[in-house]
Amino acid sequence: MNHKESRIYGNKADLDYAKIKSFFEKRKEKIGYLQPLNLTMYQDKNPELAIQRDIFEKNRFFELINFQNKKLKILDIGCGVGRWGFHLSEFAEIYLGFDYSTTFIDIAKQKAEEENLTNLKFQILSATSFQIDELFEKPPFDLAIIAGVMAYLNDVDCIELLKKVEILLSNNGIFYLREPIGIERRLTLSDFYSDEMETEYSAVYRTIDEYLVLIDESKILQNMKLTKNEALFPSELNNRKETAQHIFVFEKVSK
Numbered sequence: 001m002n003h004k005e006s007r008i009y010g011n012k013a014d015l016d017y018a019k020i021k022s023f024f025e026k027r028k029e030k031i032g033y034l035q036p037l038n039l040t041m042y043q044d045k046n047p048e049l050a051i052q053r054d055i056f057e058k059n060r061f062f063e064l065i066n067f068q069n070k071k072l073k074i075l076d077i078g079c080g081v082g083r084w085g086f087h088l089s090e091f092a093e094i095y096l097g098f099d100y101s102t103t104f105i106d107i108a109k110q111k112a113e114e115e116n117l118t119n120l121k122f123q124i125l126s127a128t129s130f131q132i133d134e135l136f137e138k139p140p141f142d143l144a145i146i147a148g149v150m151a152y153l154n155d156v157d158c159i160e161l162l163k164k165v166e167i168l169l170s171n172n173g174i175f176y177l178r179e180p181i182g183i184e185r186r187l188t189l190s191d192f193y194s195d196e197m198e199t200e201y202s203a204v205y206r207t208i209d210e211y212l213v214l215i216d217e218s219k220i221l222q223n224m225k226l227t228k229n230e231a232l233f234p235s236e237l238n239n240r241k242e243t244a245q246h247i248f249v250f251e252k253v254s255k
């Protein structure tokens with residue numbers, strides 16, 4: 001595939017899941033050279049940017065989500081090295097993070113053990129095929145997080161995942177969804193060589209409107225309301241012209 005074909009604009013192109021999984025497997029080659037945070041937040045040649053983004057997102061998250069002094073049951077889908085678990089441990093009755101990468105889950109488990117955070121649980125599962133009754137913690141959850149995972153899923157799997165999130169949440173439960181988006185148009189990277197990460201990379205940057213269509217098609221808005229739909233980073237933390245990070249927050253409406 002030549003350079004041009006590996007950046008696909010507009011038209012929908014399916015992602016190759018095997019290639020994406022192998023990209024995440026290969027991130028373990030960077031252990032030791034990069035901080036665990038950079039394994040999933042990238043910026044291999046400017047690791048400090050990932051740290052700044054992590055702090056910014058954490059602060060924004062706490063501005064958006066009111067914990068009301070209640071300890072929560074939290075589910076983090078595609079949790080990577082568990083960064084949300086460590087940010088939220090003091091607010092969690094139980095936090096369950098799952099990811100299909102054994103490497104990332106092992107890193108997360110080891111850190112939780114070292115820090116004696118017994119309320120953090122991690123599990124190896126796929127976001128596209130997990131069954132609700134396989135989860136180590138039983139629903140309902142008060143808070144569900146998906147951060148930077150739908151960019152690796154095809155539309156049909158995003159819709160199925162949204163439906164599952166709605167089922168998994170308690171009444172008044174909150175769903176924080178943060179994804180990279182295409183600013184003006186959809187962009188699919190298909191085995192695109194990333195100079196930053198020195199490897200091929202695949203992901204889809206949907207537009208905000210395309211995310212809204214997926215949300216609509218999932219029908220979750222029958223039981224949930226969209227309370228926030230906004231950009232995450234100020235321009236100084238965004239280093240791309242065509243893409244940006246975007247937040248959607250939902251609340252399950254009590255019946």
Ligand SMILES: C[S@@+](CC[C@H](N)C(=O)[O-])C[C@H]1O[C@@H](n2cnc3c(N)ncnc32)[C@H](O)[C@@H]1O
Binds near residue numbers: 082084098104126152
């Ligand atoms: C960009 S990282 C984000 C990690 C974490 N959510 C965070 O905010 O730090 C994307 C994560 O999604 C995971 N992932 C991608 N596709 C997945 C799938 N189908 N099932 C489970 N995990 C997946 C990757 O292994 C990786 O840990």
